[in-house]
Amino acid sequence: MPAIAIMKQFNNFQQYSICFFFPYHEVSGVPVLFSRMANTIIDQYPFIDVSIIDYNNGAIARNFTSNDKVRIIEFKDGQRVSPPDDCVLIMQSILPYAMRPELLIKPKTKILLWTLHPENLVPILIPLPGLRNIQNHYFQFYKTIASLFFRKRIKLCKEYIRIANIRKGLYFMDGPNFEKTIKYLFLDRFDVDFLPVPSVPSLFKEEKTINTDVIYFCWVGRLCDFKSHILIHTLKKLSTIAAKTQKRIYYYVIGEGPFRERISMLNIDNHYFKLDMKGPMTPDALDRFLATEVNVLTAMGTSALEGAKLAIPTILLDISYYPIKGDYLFRWLHDTKDYDLGHDISSKDYVENNSSLETMFLSLFEQYEELSRKAFEYFKNNHDIGVTARRLVSAIEHTNFAIENVPPYLLKRTFLRKLYDKMRGFN
Template sequence: MKVAFYNPSRIIGGAEHLFFRLYTLYRQQGHTCKVVDYAEGALSQLGAAASDIIPITSVRRTFSVDCDLFILPPNMAYEALYNSDLKGSTKIVFWSLHPYNCVPILPLAFYKKLNASSFVKALIDYTFLAPQIRYARTLFKDASTRNALLFMDGENYSFAQKFIHSPLNRTFLPIPSPTITETRTPRDPEQRSVNFFWVGRLVDFKIGALNRLIVDLDAWAITQKFTVTLHVVGSGEAEGQMHSATHLKIEKHGHLNNQLLHKKLAAEADAVFSMGTSVLESAAIGVPSFITMPTYANLGDERSYLPLPETKSFDLGSFSISEGLLNFDKLANGAFFNEHFGETCKQYVLEHHDLTEIAAHLLEFGQRSTLLFSDVRTAYRKRFASRYLFAALTGK
C-alpha cells in the first residue's frame, strides 16, 4: 500500500515521533511511505529518508503525493485539504491526537485559559472562528459517518462529540509505544538518592503540570534523608515559566534523542512523570510511570497524577477527568515507586500499545474509510483568511 502522512512541524514532539515510528515500520514491511513536511522539518531530523519527504516551505503551499491512504491530524485538515493534489481514489483518515484536534481554537494563551462556557469565549468564537467552526463540524461529522475519523483516547472522543453536537463513531486507535530493547536496571536497596524524571516538551499546556511536580517534590524532599533530583528532559517556549526549588535538585537535559533517553531512563529513573507518548516509553522499559494532567494554568491542581495502568479509554493526559487522580502524597505513601509496579506498567503497554498491532489496525481502518479525495475536492477545499494570515506571520 502507498501511505502518506501529513504533519508538517519544525519541532519534535509526541506526534512527530508517532508518525516516524509508523513510517519506519511500514517501510520495513514493504509499503511505500511518504511524509509531507518541511525540507528540514521534524521527520527529517528524526531520520526519514530525503526521497520519502514531500518538501513544503509553508503549509500555505501546494503539494502533490501519490498515495492510496492519506493520514493526518484533524487540526491540519484546513491547509492540507486545500493545498493537496491527490488522486481522486485516495482514501483519507483523520487521527485525533489531541483533545482540541477537531475543535477550532485561537493560538493565543489567554484564549486557551477561557472557560469553555464563558460569554467572552462565545463572543470570540462567533467573531473570529464561526466559519471554521461550521466547516469543522460538517467535515468531521461526515468523516465519522464514512469511517474516516479515529480517536487516540476517550478524551479526544469526548471533546469532539461535545463540539460537533452529533453522535460520532466511537472508534479508538491508541497511540503506539516504540519497540524498546532497554530494560530497567535493578536498583541498589542501599542507594542514598532518588531520581525522578519529567519527559516532555515545555509548552503552554504542559508547563503547569511540570510546575506542580516541582512544588510537590520540593515539599517531599524536606522529609527525606536522601538526595531528591528531578531530571527535566525536554525544551520549549515555556521553559522560562518553570518554577524553582529550594530542597529539590533540578537538572535540565533539554531534548535527548530516543536512544540516549531510553538508556538514561533504564539506568537512572526511579519514576517518570509525563503525558502522551512519553509516558509509554518509560513504562515499556519497566520504570514506574505516571500520567500528569495537562493544564493551561501556570500551576496544576494538587490531584494531578494517575498511575499509568489505571487509565481508562487509553487516556494519557486529560483536561477534564478527575476520577482516580491522586495527589503526590498518595503516590509516595502507596506501593508505586518499586520494581513490581514498574513491571505492571510494562505489561500495560505491551497489552494496549504494541506498535506492530496498532500499525496493522491503522491500515485496516484506512481500507474501511469511504472518504475519498474526490469527495474532498468538491466539498471541503476552502481557504480561511485568518489561518492563512497566522501561518504567514508565524512562518508556518
C-alpha cells in the same frame, strides 16, 4: 513478529499504497511520529508501498534520503502536488478549508485523518494573530460567537466529522482530543476509534528493583509553562511527604526550558528530600539513565512512555498554565483511560484532602514489582510502535473516506482564512 505472520492477519493480503502528508521544516511531534510509523511499516509490512510528501530536506524527508523503499514527493510552496494514485493519504486531522492550498487530492483518493492535537478539528472562528487563542481560554466567548455568526460553518464541520467517522476515516490519539472536539463543535457523543501515539521499545532490559533507603524519582520533559506548574506542585508535595514519612527521596529533573531557574530556586530541599537539576539528555543517554538510576518517573505526554517501556512505575501528570491551587488527584499511567497521556486540569481533577501521592509513594515499598509489571504491560499493550502500526494498517484497510464525501462549502476558504494563510506565508 515476522513479516509473513503479520501479512496473514490482514484480510485480502493485497498490495497497499500509503502516503504521509506533513510538509514541515522543523523537528516536532508529527514529523517524528510519521517518520517512525513509516519506518515501522517499511520493516514489518512489505506489501505496503510508502510515500511521503514533504519539503526537500524537510523534517520527515531527511530521515529517508538514502532509503529506496520510500518515495519522496517534494512539496514546494505555491506549487500543486498530489499523492500517488490509489494510495491512502494519511494526514494530521484538519478541517478541509484549512488544508494547504497546494495539496490537490483526487475525488476518490481515500483519506485517513489522525487527530494528534485537541484543536485539529476546532474551527478558528477569528483567524487573526492575538485573537485566535481567545477561544481556547474563553469557551463561553467562543460559544457565543459560534451561535451568532458561524452556525452554518459549525453545522458543516459537524457533518464533515460525522461522515469521516462513519466511513472509518477518522481516528483520535486519545480521549482528551475527542472530548475537546465534541465540546467545541457541540456534538453528541459518538463511538470513536482511537489510534494512540507510539513509542519505540527500549533495548535496555534491566530488572527493576528498588533500594528502600532512597527512592529515586525523575521528571522528563521540557520545562515550559503548561508542564512546569504541575511539576512544581509535585515537587513540593513529595518534599513534604519525605519529611513526614522520614523516607528519603532524590528527585532528578531532566529537561530544559524557561522555567528551569524558577524550579532550581525552589526552597524544598530538606534532610529527606534532594532536588537535582540534570538538564537535557540525548535519547540514548536518557534510556540508559532511566534504566539504571531511576525508580519512579513523573511525566506527561510521550515522555511518560519513556519510563513505562522500561518497566518504571510512572506517575502521569496533567497540563496547567497556572499554579495548582487545590488537592490534585495523582494517578498511575497504567490507570489512565482512553490512552490519555495528560489533559488540561479541570475541577474533576481535584479531590479535597486526598492523599493520593502519599499512598502511591508508600505502595512503592510493598508493591514495586507489581507496579513495574503494570507499567510495562500498559506500554506493551497500548503504545508499543508495533501495536500502533498494526492498528494503522487495519485502519488503512477499512477507511472509505474521500474528498468527494466532503461538503463543497467546507472546501472554500473564507476571506479571513485567506488573510490568515497569507500572513502565515501560504498562498
